[in-house]
Amino acid sequence: AAAAARTERPDRPPATTAPTVDESPAFVFNFHAADATTIVRAMIGAAAADGEIDAGENRRILGWLRDAGGTPADFTFVRQQMAHAADVETIARGVSGHETAVEIYAASLLVTEAATAGSRDFLRRLAAALRLEPKFVAELHASWGDPAP
Numbered sequence: 284a285a286a287a288a289r290t291e292r293p294d295r296p297p298a299t300t301a302p303t304v305d306e307s308p309a310f311v312f313n314f315h316a317a318d319a320t321t322i323v324r325a326m327i328g329a330a331a332a333d334g335e336i337d338a339g340e341n342r343r344i345l346g347w348l349r350d351a352g353g354t355p356a357d358f359t360f361v362r363q364q365m366a367h368a369a370d371v372e373t374i375a376r377g378v379s380g381h382e383t384a385v386e387i388y389a390a391s392l393l394v395t396e397a398a399t400a401g402s403r404d405f406l407r408r409l410a411a412a413l414r415l416e417p418k419f420v421a422e423l424h425a426s427w428g429d430p431a432p
Contacts, residue, residue: 319351319357320377321374321377321378321383321387322386322387322390323344323348323360323361323364324364324368324369324373324374324377325369325374325387325388325390325391325409326343326344326347326390326391326393326394327344327361327364327365327368327369328368328369328370328371328373328374328391328405328409329390329391329392329394329395329402329405329406329409330344330368330394330395330402331365331368332368332395332399332401332402332404332405333399333400333401333402334401336365340394340395341365343393343394344361344365344394345358345361347394348361371405371408371409371412372412374387374409374412375409375412375413378413384413384414384415385415385419387409387413388406388409388410388413388415388420388423389423391405391406391409392406392423392424392427392429393427396429397424397429397430397431397432398430403430403431403432404432406420406432407432410432420432
């Protein structure tokens, strides 16, 4: 889906105590309305929807966190969330406003790339829970070259 080069942060030295994350580029997406906790829960919920978080999904989630300047505590939080993925209803309850809904859906799509039947089902249910227009959802998937939910 959307992959981009890693953004360097010259004003911040690299974290030396964070868990090792490979240097693969993560997707870059500027979230403005959604808070980081809800983004992480949505990414993990989508990734876990087919029963497991595969290596690519894990790399995209941890890469996003690395590129966002995640702290060791943030990595610990993400690992805890990976053990207890949130369901669609829990994620949707934490979302207010259309812009936030779009960002949460986009984060979920970016991490899974709608690659499995489980992730597509999760995305379909998430779009409904977030009250996103089916036409918008279809256009977003098409623009990123991902299968529709």
